[in-house]
Amino acid sequence: MRSSMGTFSSSFTNVRSASSWFELYAAFSTFIMLLRSAINDLIPQQVRSFVHSKLKAFFTSRQKSNVVSIQVAELWDGHTNQLFQAVQEYLPTRISQSYKSLKVGKLPKHKNILMAVDGKQEVVDEFENITLKWKLVEQSSRKDSDNRDPLRPRKSTGFERESFYLTFDEKHRDVVMNKYLLHVLNAYQEMQAKQRTIKIHSIGGGRCWQKSDLTHPASFKSLALDPEQKQGIIDDLDRFLRRKELYKKVGKPWKRGYLLYGPPGTGKSSLIAAMADHLKFDVYDLELTSVFSNSDLMRTLKETSNRSIIVIEDIDCNREVHVRSKPKAFSDSDSDSDNDHKHVQIKTNRFTLSGLLNYMDGLWSSGGEERILVFTTNHRERIDPALLRPGRMDMHIHLSFLTSKAFRILASNYLDVEGDHPLFQQIDDLLEKIQVTPAVVAEQLMRYEDPDVCLEELVQFLQQKAKESLPLD
Numbered sequence: 001m002r003s004s005m006g007t008f009s010s011s012f013t014n015v016r017s018a019s020s021w022f023e024l025y026a027a028f029s030t031f032i033m034l035l036r037s038a039i040n041d042l043i044p045q046q047v048r049s050f051v052h053s054k055l056k057a058f059f060t061s062r063q064k065s066n067v068v069s070i071q072v073a074e075l076w077d078g079h080t081n082q083l084f085q086a087v088q089e090y091l092p093t094r095i096s097q098s099y100k101s102l103k104v105g106k107l108p109k110h111k112n113i114l115m116a117v118d119g120k121q122e123v124v125d126e127f128e129n130i131t132l133k134w135k136l137v138e139q140s141s142r143k144d145s146d147n148r149d150p151l152r153p154r155k156s157t158g159f160e161r162e163s164f165y166l167t168f169d170e171k172h173r174d175v176v177m178n179k180y181l182l183h184v185l186n187a188y189q190e191m192q193a194k195q196r197t198i199k200i201h202s203i204g205g206g207r208c209w210q211k212s213d214l215t216h217p218a219s220f221k222s223l224a225l226d227p228e229q230k231q232g233i234i235d236d237l238d239r240f241l242r243r244k245e246l247y248k249k250v251g252k253p254w255k256r257g258y259l260l261y262g263p264p265g266t267g268k269s270s271l272i273a274a275m276a277d278h279l280k281f282d283v284y285d286l287e288l289t290s291v292f293s294n295s296d297l298m299r300t301l302k303e304t305s306n307r308s309i310i311v312i313e314d315i316d317c318n319r320e321v322h323v324r325s326k327p328k329a330f331s332d333s334d335s336d337s338d339n340d341h342k343h344v345q346i347k348t349n350r351f352t353l354s355g356l357l358n359y360m361d362g363l364w365s366s367g368g369e370e371r372i373l374v375f376t377t378n379h380r381e382r383i384d385p386a387l388l389r390p391g392r393m394d395m396h397i398h399l400s401f402l403t404s405k406a407f408r409i410l411a412s413n414y415l416d417v418e419g420d421h422p423l424f425q426q427i428d429d430l431l432e433k434i435q436v437t438p439a440v441v442a443e444q445l446m447r448y449e450d451p452d453v454c455l456e457e458l459v460q461f462l463q464q465k466a467k468e469s470l471p472l473d
């Protein structure tokens with residue numbers, strides 16, 4: 001009974017308090033209405049909507065500022081992740097002076113000290129006004145570390161792997177995914193191309209390509225050619241590289257053939273080395289004596305890589321391939337006498353020049369990547385017309401005896417004589433009268449260290465040559 005009385009009185013109290021809450025609410029609503037109308041009267045409409053839009057934008061932007069994190073792991077599906085390698089090489093180039101935590105090292109094949117970021121500090125990059133933050137994180141999965149051989153080097157155990165984490169504002173997701181990551185990859189590829197040691201491949205004992213570093217020091221800078229001729233060759237190479245899409249559009253294989261011709265010691269092999277250096281292409285020195293049959297030739301050519309220069313030195317005019325006594329590519333020539341004596345010409349019916357060319361056309365048609373083919377000869381007039389057909393050898397480059405403009409380059413390279421020298425006029429006059437190869441003059445310029453002595457000796461040498469070349473009475 002007491003309890004039911006108590007319940008009654010409490011519900012009565014509730015009814016009373018509910019009604020007072022209602023009154024309170026009604027009073028509050030009235031107050032708000034009065035306040036709003038007072039605000040409406042006091043503050044103009046434009047000001048109100050401006051404040052409203054600003055507040056809305058502020059809260060919306062707060063809501064959207066989600067940070068996205070992308071992981072670039074060292075391994076992808078069990079393979080080395082190229083993007084990881086790219087980031088690893090790219091980030092040291094983005095480090096500012098204020099960056100305080102770095103790893104340095106040196107590898108046997110690199111000349112320079114190498115740099116890498118460690119995980120202690122974020123690296124901040126900027127791209128299209130976007131701020132991007134990178135952090136290196138080492139992850140160890142030591143669960144199966146019981147089986148680990150403690151003596152093996154850390155990397156080879158594969159237990160500890162690194163990942164780069166890239167964080168950025170979500171609103172930049174498209175730019176990062178579609179542009180920024182590609183930008184990192186491209187920057188890495190460019191760095192790789194610059195650092196790359198060019199290889200020369202020669203056919204070895206097992207009739208397979210064997211590679212070694214191309215140590216030939218020639219570059220376009222060191223090459224003594226008339227400046228216009230040199231620039232013409234560089235422009236042609238650059239145009240060829242740029243025109244990938246055009247070749248594709250017109251359905252032409254992306255290849256270019258150069259025929260280098262001229263007397264021994266005029267720089268044909270040096271020019272090939274300079275081309276390789278300029279393009280950063282490997283060189284395949286196809287020594288025909290090492291090729292035994294058509295199928296052998298086909299296999300050999302198929303094994304050459306993209307972005308390479310295939311070189312056949314001293315290709316001559318006969319239909320049958322002529323075998324030379326010794327490999328000659330990139331060997332230094334120190335004589336400007338006719339080098340026919342170096343050829344031991346043995347006719348062989350194993351394959352023909354036109355067969356060789358047809359195979360090459362076929363090879364090119366099947367592959368879409370850039371190839372450069374260079375043939376050299378001392379005697380262009382002896383060359384099989386099949387070789388000169390349009391589309392085969394696109395550019396014929398004549399390397400000839402030394403001219404005064406080309407001599408200036410040798411003087412600068414060998415003696416550091418820039419600009420003018422009192423003996424230059426005399427040397428120019430002599431070079432007009434006699435035919436002398438860059439190889440011979442280069443050798444003369446190596447004989448003395450003092451430039452004045454060297455040039456005086458050269459004048460005497462050229463005068464002697466001029467006397468010898470005078471017709472006998």
Ligand SMILES: Nc1ncnc2c1ncn2[C@@H]1O[C@H](COP(=O)(O)OP(=O)(O)OP(=O)(O)O)[C@@H](O)[C@H]1O
Nearest residue numbers: 223224264265266267268269270332333438439442
């Ligand atoms: N145009 C040049 N510019 C600079 N150096 C040259 C030039 N031509 C020749 N030389 C020098 O002479 C050496 C021999 O030249 P290179 O082997 O390039 O001549 P080549 O035309 O290929 O001769 P060959 O017909 O005998 O193969 C080079 O190593 C270089 O030192």
Ligand SMILES: [Mg+2]
Nearest residue numbers: 268269329330
């Ligand atoms: Mg040569």
